[in-house]
Amino acid sequence: MKLRFIFILSFLLLSCKPDKKAVKTIKLAHSLGVTHPVHETMVYMADLVKEKSNGKLQIQIYSNSQLGSEKQCLELLQIGSLGMTKVSAAVMENFSPDLKVLGYPYLFRSDAHRFKVYDGPIGKELLSASKKYWLKGLTYFDAGNRSFYTKNTPINTPEDLKGLKIRVMQSPTAIEMVKRFGGAPTPISWGELYTSLQQGVVDGAENNLPSFYSSKHYEVCKYFSLNEHTSVPDILVIGTPTWEKLAPNEKDWLLQAVAEATQYQRKLWKEAEEKAMEEIQKAGVKILRPDKSLFEARSKDMLQHLKQTDGHLYDLAQQIKSVQ
Structure with a gap:
């Protein structure tokens, strides 16, 4: 496992070469399959970033744990070898302890209650708390119950x-x-x-x-x-080494795309729950x-x-x- 992690780190370092066309690319890795609604959301977000920036800022996605486990991806973010990742808040609590509160059983009364917390002052405070660990939380993706x-x-x-x-x-x-x-x-x-x-x-x-x-x-x-x-929600995270290298307009493009993708994901998630229930019963x-x-x-x-x-x-x- 350690050898695989070293190989991944070497690959990322060697691939971080400047682009002659002045296109900035952020590498985003996660553990989910390509049919998962959260992966589909990240593809949607990447398309939005490319569109808003006229191709000047792009997101390259690595799915299926290609670049390591969730914990390993967070470690790569901290040293700037990887740009972004999607992790469960349960894994993120190892890096930002206050997030463990979201993993307590029967904390939320309903979906509406959950979203009010995510989108409100408490949710925003929890996202920002990870900055001292060189990790900046961008948004919560709904991961249901x-x-x-x-x-x-x-x-x-x-x-x-x-x-x-x-x-x-x-x-x-x-x-x-x-x-x-x-x-x-x-x-x-x-x-x-x-x-x-x-x-x-x-x-x-x-x-x-x-x-x-x-x-x-x-x-x-x-x-x-x-x-x-x-x-327990999923959290979209960018490493502060990557975030700090973005120009103000690049940050705006990314944040706008993240906000739109968050709303898109919630709709997609409900559809995915209905489909999953139907298909597993068929199976x-x-x-x-x-x-x-x-x-x-x-x-x-x-x-x-x-x-x-x-x-x-x-x-x-x-x-x-x-x-x-």
Whole structure:
């Protein structure tokens, strides 16, 4: 893994040559497949940037973890070897600790509540907090609600998770949550998960419907339990070394494209959820609708524990809950 990372870093450094035509290119890498709605949004954004700049600023996209895991991409952003990336807020919390609040279970009442938080003062403050880590958050892409899916065991109550190895992101909050539910959290990178499910390294995972569908995990896992425990957004991030090299007009082109792409993505996401639900049922996946209150009750201690260990983050969670 380290050798692969060194190879990627060497590739990026060698490819950062000035363009004779004075076209500035920002490299954007992420872990999703090309059919995922967030990837489609980034393609849409890249087209907007090219159009607004008359081709003077362009975004080159590398999908499917071509340039490394989410964590590795963030590290490349920090040193300026990569320009932009899309990561889950759960991974970003390792670089900007306040973001961990977005991974707490049952924090949001509805989609409308979630978007008010993302677009409002709290969301903007959380995005800007990562600047001291050489990472500038640009926007939140909706990633819907995360639920459990498994190979052989239907999850109707938290007790059904007992003894099951559940893949989670490299997030302390996600790890603690699965432990509270009774499962055995197992951090595995997204790119390695399909094989891990096939080989029985893990018994299941947790994610949203479009990701479950676009990754083809439905070919291995035949139970999807809509307990909707968290709503962890994706975050579009630019490295501050890259951001600071942009001229004022280039920053404007990029920010305008990001704002338009954000609204486009939310529409695309709802369509993707509907399509994913339809297609996975055709593929024989059984959709379960458990009593969410059973899972919520198990997770309440997480916030109480947070009150004792991190009063700032606890207050932030309460502020989010109180947004009307």
